[in-house]
Amino acid sequence: MAVLTFVEHWEGKFKKTSYESISYGRKISDDLNQPLYVVTLGAENIEDLKKYGADYIINVPKINLDNTSNMSIAKLITEAINSIQEDKPSTIIISNTNTGKSIAPILASILNSGLITNAIDHPESYNPLTINCKVFSSKAIAKYQSNYKQNIITIVPNSIGGINEKNGDGKLIELNIDTDLFVDKKITVKNRNKLSGKISLSDAEIVVSAGRGLKSSENWNMIEELADLLGAGTACSKPVSDMGWRPHSEHVGQTGIAINPDLYIAIGISGAIQHLAGVSNSKNIVVINIDPEAPFFKAANYGIVGDAFTVVPKLIEAIKRHKN
Ligand SMILES: Cc1cc2nc3c(=O)[nH]c(=O)nc-3n(C[C@H](O)[C@H](O)[C@H](O)COP(=O)(O)OP(=O)(O)OC[C@H]3O[C@@H](n4cnc5c(N)ncnc54)[C@H](O)[C@@H]3O)c2cc1C
Structure with missing residues (x-):
């Protein structure tokens, strides 16, 4: 039974999370000695996928994803799975991105398969499939076991083993289906707003985030400058986005994005606690706060007690000096 990974791309470029889920799938394929299929929709730079160990790449060419819903994406993945004659996949891997989170349960319902979400590790055993997953907004880890023959696993980005290069055959299978049949006619996309940050939060390796301590939206220049210098994404606390200082797409935490x-x-x-729920899985946390009693210091690897308006410009200067 094969292993299959669905990968997303944005405007033709594959995301870091896509390479991660192929690497994750490759490890399972190697453990089970089974081929790895990678499914993508309307992608162009398919050659890239070979580098991470895809044995077969199933692409649905010439598809316009602008008007597809998560339901139609799940149906297209089902078509791709059904096109595999032998080696029907027993394990399907999807990254826990916004799209991935939405399509995984739909796909599980269509395929009548098991669904294990928020995996933060490789499987501990395959029979039955057993994996550690984060639960309760990352406050606990649960060990999930599935007795289904076919399972979907969603993996938490940037939490498992990273990206490993390993050449695969990458045999291309073009799935020529009438994609119009999969367009969800009940849904019309009226407009799209691009995220303001230059680096998407789910892909960012470094995130510079600020809260109400910055006092007003005008003070975000130094946050953006620091982020630019570090090649980082920008984030904020909930009140900051509620007050309209920053867009909601930057709000991290229990009710925002988990990174x-x-x-x-x-x-x-x-x-x-609601803010920490979305960021406590960061590998290193640096806190800059004027109040030495601020609870964030308890979760920090490094803390600077000081006024942001003094510390951040100094940090920017130091990084510039270092870069020069
Ligand atoms: C159901 C629920 C869900 C929630 N979900 C989220 C969520 O997803 N994400 C989230 O962020 N919050 C969430 N919240 C809100 C959360 O409880 C906090 O109110 C919020 O995180 C506080 O934001 P803040 O730290 O920016 O502001 P504050 O609590 O006002 O803290 C500002 C900090 O800035 C420091 N400061 C002030 N001036 C300076 C200065 N000059 N230099 C340096 N430091 C300074 C202060 O010492 C203080 O620690 C939720 C709340 C509820 C009830």
Whole structure:
């Protein structure tokens, strides 16, 4: 029974999370000695996928994803799975991105398969499939076991083993189906707003985040400058986006996006439990706060007690000096 990974791309470019899920799939394929299929929709730079160990790449060419819903994406993946004659996949891997989170349960319902979400590790055993997953907004880890023959696993980005290059045959299978049949006629996309950050939060290895301690939206120039210098994404606390200082797409936490960067720099954020729920999986946390009693210091690897308006410009100068 084969292993299959669905990978997303954005405007033709594959995401970091896509390479991660292929690497994850490759490891399972090697463990089970089974081929790895990679499914993608309307992609162009398919050659890229070979580098991470895809044995077969199933692409649905010439598809316009602008008007597809998550339901239609799940149906297209089902078509791809059904096109595999032998080696029907027993394990399907999807990254826990916004799209991945939505399509995985739809796909599980269509295929009547098991669904294990938020995996943060490789399977501990395959019979039955057993995996550690994060639960309760990352406050606990649960060990899930599935007795289904076919299972979908969603993996938490940037939390498992990273990206490993390993050449695969990458045999291309073009799936020529009438994609119009899969367009969800009940849904019309009226407009699309591009995220303001230059680097998407789910892909960012470094995130510079700020909270109410910054006092007003005008003070975000230094946050953006620091982020630019570090090649980082920008994030904020909930009140900041509620007050319209920053777009909602930057709000991290329990009710916002959950992120797992290598480095999270929190500036003028108190560290409320709801904020920590979305960022506590960061590999390193640096907190800059004027109040030495701020709860965030308890979760920090490094802390700077000081006024953001003094510390951040100094940090920017130091990084510039270092770069020169
Ligand atoms: C159901 C629910 C869900 C929630 N979900 C989320 C969520 O997803 N994400 C989220 O972020 N919050 C969430 N919240 C809100 C959360 O409880 C906190 O209120 C919020 O995180 C506080 O934001 P803050 O740290 O920016 O502001 P504050 O709590 O006001 O903290 C500001 C911090 O800045 C520091 N500061 C002030 N001036 C300076 C300065 N000059 N230099 C440096 N530091 C300074 C202060 O010492 C303080 O620690 C949720 C709340 C509820 C009830």
